[in-house]
Amino acid sequence: MNRPFVMSLHAITMLAAAFLAPANAQAEDPLASWNDGPAKAAIVNFVEATTAEGLPSFVPQEERIAVFDNDGTLWAEQPLYFQFMFMVDQLKLAAPNHPEWKDNPAFKALVAHDPPALAKMGPKPVLELLAVANSGMTVDAYDKAIRDWLEMARHPKFKRPYPELAYRPMQEVLAYLRANGFKTFIVSGGSIEFMRPWAEKTYGIPPEQVIGSVSQVRFDMKDGQPVLYRMPKIEFVDDGPGKPVGIYRNIGRRPIAAFGNSDGDLQMLQYTAAGDGARLMLIVHHTDAEREYAYDRKSQIGKLDKALDEANAKGWIVVDMKTDWNRIFTSD
Amino acid sequence: MNRPFVMSLHAITMLAAAFLAPANAQAEDPLASWNDGPAKAAIVNFVEATTAEGLPSFVPQEERIAVFDNDGTLWAEQPLYFQFMFMVDQLKLAAPNHPEWKDNPAFKALVAHDPPALAKMGPKPVLELLAVANSGMTVDAYDKAIRDWLEMARHPKFKRPYPELAYRPMQEVLAYLRANGFKTFIVSGGSIEFMRPWAEKTYGIPPEQVIGSVSQVRFDMKDGQPVLYRMPKIEFVDDGPGKPVGIYRNIGRRPIAAFGNSDGDLQMLQYTAAGDGARLMLIVHHTDAEREYAYDRKSQIGKLDKALDEANAKGWIVVDMKTDWNRIFTSD
Numbered sequence: 262m263n264r265p266f267v268m269s270l271h272a273i274t275m276l277a278a279a280f281l282a283p284a285n286a287q288a289e290d291p292l293a294s295w296n297d298g299p300a301k302a303a304i305v306n307f308v309e310a311t312t313a314e315g316l317p318s319f320v321p322q323e324e325r326i327a328v329f330d331n332d333g334t335l336w337a338e339q340p341l342y343f344q345f346m347f348m349v350d351q352l353k354l355a356a357p358n359h360p361e362w363k364d365n366p367a368f369k370a371l372v373a374h375d376p377p378a379l380a381k382m383g384p385k386p387v388l389e390l391l392a393v394a395n396s397g398m399t400v401d402a403y404d405k406a407i408r409d410w411l412e413m414a415r416h417p418k419f420k421r422p423y424p425e426l427a428y429r430p431m432q433e434v435l436a437y438l439r440a441n442g443f444k445t446f447i448v449s450g451g452s453i454e455f456m457r458p459w460a461e462k463t464y465g466i467p468p469e470q471v472i473g474s475v476s477q478v479r480f481d482m483k484d485g486q487p488v489l490y491r492m493p494k495i496e497f498v499d500d501g502p503g504k505p506v507g508i509y510r511n512i513g514r515r516p517i518a519a520f521g522n523s524d525g526d527l528q529m530l531q532y533t534a535a536g537d538g539a540r541l542m543l544i545v546h547h548t549d550a551e552r553e554y555a556y557d558r559k560s561q562i563g564k565l566d567k568a569l570d571e572a573n574a575k576g577w578i579v580v581d582m583k584t585d586w587n588r589i590f591t592s593d
Numbered sequence: 594m595n596r597p598f599v600m601s602l603h604a605i606t607m608l609a610a611a612f613l614a615p616a617n618a619q620a621e622d623p624l625a626s627w628n629d630g631p632a633k634a635a636i637v638n639f640v641e642a643t644t645a646e647g648l649p650s651f652v653p654q655e656e657r658i659a660v661f662d663n664d665g666t667l668w669a670e671q672p673l674y675f676q677f678m679f680m681v682d683q684l685k686l687a688a689p690n691h692p693e694w695k696d697n698p699a700f701k702a703l704v705a706h707d708p709p710a711l712a713k714m715g716p717k718p719v720l721e722l723l724a725v726a727n728s729g730m731t732v733d734a735y736d737k738a739i740r741d742w743l744e745m746a747r748h749p750k751f752k753r754p755y756p757e758l759a760y761r762p763m764q765e766v767l768a769y770l771r772a773n774g775f776k777t778f779i780v781s782g783g784s785i786e787f788m789r790p791w792a793e794k795t796y797g798i799p800p801e802q803v804i805g806s807v808s809q810v811r812f813d814m815k816d817g818q819p820v821l822y823r824m825p826k827i828e829f830v831d832d833g834p835g836k837p838v839g840i841y842r843n844i845g846r847r848p849i850a851a852f853g854n855s856d857g858d859l860q861m862l863q864y865t866a867a868g869d870g871a872r873l874m875l876i877v878h879h880t881d882a883e884r885e886y887a888y889d890r891k892s893q894i895g896k897l898d899k900a901l902d903e904a905n906a907k908g909w910i911v912v913d914m915k916t917d918w919n920r921i922f923t924s925d
Contacts, residue, residue, distance in 0.1 A: 323799060400841060444801070457845050467655060468845030469776070469802075475842055480834035480860055487863045489841055496828070502812035509732060509821055510807055511843060513789045513800030528812055531819045 291437040294430040294588040300543070300580045304434060307541040311517065312441045318539040322442040326516040327541075328508060328529060329435070331449035331456060331473075333522040333563040334545050335464060337426040337590075339554040340417065341376055341562060344455045347410050348391050349374070355394035365390065380561035384450050384474065388495045392476050396493035400454070400478060403491055408458050424459045425592035431520070431545075432591055435464055438518070446470045446516075448507055450500030450525060463591070472507045474499045504529035522547065527568040530577065542577035544568060549583040553590075623769040626762040626920040632875070632912045636766060639873040643849065644773050650871040654774040658848040659873075660840060660861060661767070663781035663788060663805075665854040665895040666877050667796060669758040669922075671886040672749065673708055673894060676787045679742050680723050681706070687726035697722065712893035716782050716806065720827045724808050728825035732786070732810060735823055740790050756791045757924035763852070763877075764923055767796055770850070778802045778848075780839055782832030782857060795923070804839045806831045836861035854879065859900040862909065874909035876900060881915040885922075 295301040310318040311325065332338035349371050352362070362368040367386035370378035379387065395403055416426055435445050447456060447466055453473040460466045477492035499507040505528050508516065518541040519526070519533035530542045546565065547556050557565040572579050582589070627633040642650040643657065664670035681703050684694070694700040699718035702710035711719065727735055748758055767777050779788060779798055785805040792798045809824035831839040837860050840848065850873040851858070851865035862874045878897065879888050889897040904911050914921070 323793070326801075446801075453842065453845065461655070469658075469778075469843065471845065478838050478841055480837045480864070482863070487837060487860065487867050489837060505812045505819060505821060506810050509810055510785065511801065513785065513803065528819065531814070532812070535819050 291440065292430070292433050294433055294586060296585055296587050298585055300578050300585045303541065303578045304437070304543070307518065307539060308437065308441050310539050320517055320538060324514060324517065325438075325441070325443040326446065326512060326514050327438050327443045327518040328446045328448045328472075328504075328512075328516045328520070328533070329431070329464075330504075330521040330523070330526045330529070331447050331451055333547065334520050334526070335427060335431050335435075335447070336423070337416070337419075337428075337553060338563050339547075339556070341374060341379070342451070343416075343423045343426075344451045345371060345379065345387065346414065346423075347407065347455065348387060350410060350414070351391060351406065352394055359394070362390070376561040380564065383498075384500055385495060385498055388452065388474060388476070388498070389493075392491065392495055393493045395491050398491045400489040400491060403454055404458065407455055411459060419590075421590075421592055424463045425590060427463045427591045428545075428586075429588050429591045429593065430586045432464060434520070435466070439465065443518070444470070446472055446508075446512060448472045448499065448504050448529060450474055450498065450503075452476065472499060472511045474503075500525050502528045505532035508532065517541070519543070520545070521568065523563040523565050524568045525563075527571065530568065530571070534575065534577070542572070542575070543580060544572050544577060545580045546582060548581050549586075549589070553582065555583075623772065624762070624765050626765055626918060628917055628919050630917055632910050632917045635873065635910045636769070636875070639850065639871060640769065640773050640775075642871050652849055652870060656846060656849065657770075657773070657775040658778065658844060658846050659770050659775045659850040660778045660780045660804075660836075660844075660848045660852070660865070661763070661796075662836075662853040662855070662858045662861070663779050663783055665879065666852050666858070667759060667763050667767075667779070668755070669748070669751075669760075669885060670895050671879075671888070673706060673711070674783070675748075675755045675758075676783045677703060677711065677719060678746065678755075679739065679787065680719060682742060682746070683723060683738065684726055691726070694722070708893040712896065715830075716832055717827060717830055720784065720806060720808070720830070721825075724823065724827055725825045727823050730823045732821040732823060735786055736790065739787055743791060751922075753922075753924055756795045757922060759795045759923045760877075760918075761920050761923045761925065762918045764796060766852070767798070771797065775850070776802065778804055778840075778844060780804045780831065780836050780861060782806055782830065782835075784808065804831060804843045806835075832857050834860045837864035840864065849873070851875070852877070853900065855895040855897050856900045857895075859903065862900065862903070866907065866909070874904070874907070875912060876904050876909060877912045878914060880913050881918075881921070885914060887915075 292301055311320040313319060329335055332342050352371060356362060367382060367390050416423055419426060438445055445466055447460060451473050453471055456471045456473055457468040460471050475497040477494040477496050479490045479492050481488055515536045516533045519530050520543045521530055522545040534540055534542050547554050549555060624633055642648060643652040645651060661667055664674050684703060688694060699714060699722050748755055751758060770777055777798055779792060783805050785803055788803045788805055789800040792803050807829040809826040809828050811822045811824050813820055847868045848865045851862050852875045853862055854877040866872055866874050879886050
């Protein structure tokens with residue numbers, strides 16, 4: 262088999278290139294669901310500025326940390342946070358065992374699907390109700406309840422499973438950042454348990470990069486087997502000023518890029534903006550009543566008011582969903 | 594430049610091989626500091642069993658989670674946990690402002706370097722003292738205090754900076770696992786702040802993979818700048834039964850490999866062992882009074898008693914430091 266044969270230098274170059282070239286040498290636009298405009302240009306410019314060695318704006322790979330709010334930033338959040346939909350169903354199941362709930366404001370607001378009342382009280386009372394409902398449940402049983410619900414439940418307007426309401430343009434941003442050496446994290450007010458079962462498949466974000474609100478969990482041995490039980494206490498609310506704290510605890514580095522959509526993301530955006538060097542702060546503005554929802558300053562869910570003022574004042578990127586995105590959902 | 598020339602198939606094969614071969618095709622032993630024996634063989638067999646596609650024991654890369662205790666497992670811990678050495682110095686500095694400490698048992702035990710008393714009370718009272726001492730400090734100032742101390746402080750016996758007392762054989766295990774697609778985490782009773790500044794350089798473990806005890810931190814805006822302040826409260830103790838809880842919160846998957854050295858690691862080892870498929874549970878047994886320290890059941894620091902019994906009963910790997918390691922410290 263060692264017979265000599267004739268080969269051109271060109272052929273050798275092509276052979277070598279075939280071994281060396283990435284599969285997507287003729288890559289399609291990694292942000293194909295984004296229309297050309299200032300938002301898309303800002304994302305591309307930021308990535309190019311931080312990844313080109315030699316530029317003063319270059320950032321070493323280990324410092325390329327990007328954080329994403331979930332509800333309203335990576336997937337939809339109207340007419341009510343999807344985790345609240347899950348909780349309503351869970352609480353209805355548990356209600357017969359908890360007659361004391363009938364006067365609980367959070368329980369009443371949940372069952373009545375009353376976003377104004379829920380928004381006014383914030384996520385904590387609702388998380389606390391559910392913590393009581395599920396107290397003593399193993400984390401494995403809770404995980405199964407969430408997975409079963411996600412399979413069964415459908416969005417009231419779009420009639421699709423909730424994970425199919427992830428935003429395709431944001432999935433592209435996640436993949437584009439990772440392809441450029443970024444590590445992507447979710448930083449959400451939702452509970453870690455509710456996001457982990459589908460975040461890896463939907464966003465490419467593994468469970469260990471999902472930061473969220475945390476319920477107390479207790480370790481015990483039962484019949485010689487180690488078991489983790491849920492306890493009726495919320496230990497950490499990863500919302501508003503809790504987001505930089507969650508980032509500090511779970512990442513330990515200041516992000517260089519942050520993506521949000523509401524006032525609950527303001528402190529995470531401020532914290533990201535306050536670092537040195539190139540920064541990307543981006544807000545998804547829900548402006549598309551036809552394809553999704555249009556809401557901001559007056560909304561009870563995902564209220565965007567102070568953060569919009571600050572974005573305008575500081576030059577953060579505000580995505581106009583209606584004009585910037587040529588496609589909304591991953592399932593469109 | 595397109596002139597034809599003669600090339601053998603063999604030469605083309607070599608050319609292709611040069612493009613494709615990893616740099617370490619003629620690799621040295623990745624566990625060179627380990628003597629041949631059952632411990633080394635168990636590590637290699639586990640990695641080969643979990644990474645060879647087609648074997649029933651194969652584990653997909655994203656599930657290859659390995660967790661490591663720090664004190665006594667990745668670096669030394671005698672005559673007193675190194676973080677306690679730091680705390681002693683910090684508390685001495687703060688003592689004039691806290692006359693109430695003179696009757697505090699944790700303070701007295703720390704200043705007297707009294708390991709039996711400290712061991713009896715566990716890490717929480719000591720962490721609480723320091724939390725009070727540093728309350729109101731920004732996390733950046735605290736980080737600097739730790740970095741300054743690490744630069745200045747020397748181990749009383751070995752007269753070297755503490756990070757140089759990392760165990761070379763364990764650094765090799767970390768690198769060997771990562772080279773085989775594992776993600777490596779620290780899961781320690783020490784505080785996240787004390788480990789993060791040097792864990793990346795010393796162990797190749799980035800801050801976001803350092804799980805430890807957590808103090809309360811508060812976000813605030815000061816002069817238009819976001820700041821994180823330390824608060825006088827310990828929120829989570831990542832020791833003993835806290836370790837599986839820390840793993841659940843921060844990783845969200847059950848590890849397939851766990852490395853410890855004391856009874857404080859027992860629950861982490863049990864939790865790891867209880868999963869399906871191939872598992873590696875390993876305990877570092879300190880048997881080398883000459884090169885390091887010899888201690889186990891009777892030690893006040895790093896007591897290894899119940900976990901040693903369970904290791905023997907369950908067939909977990911027990912490393913005999915004296916015979917299994919031909920080199921101890923990274924700085925030897």
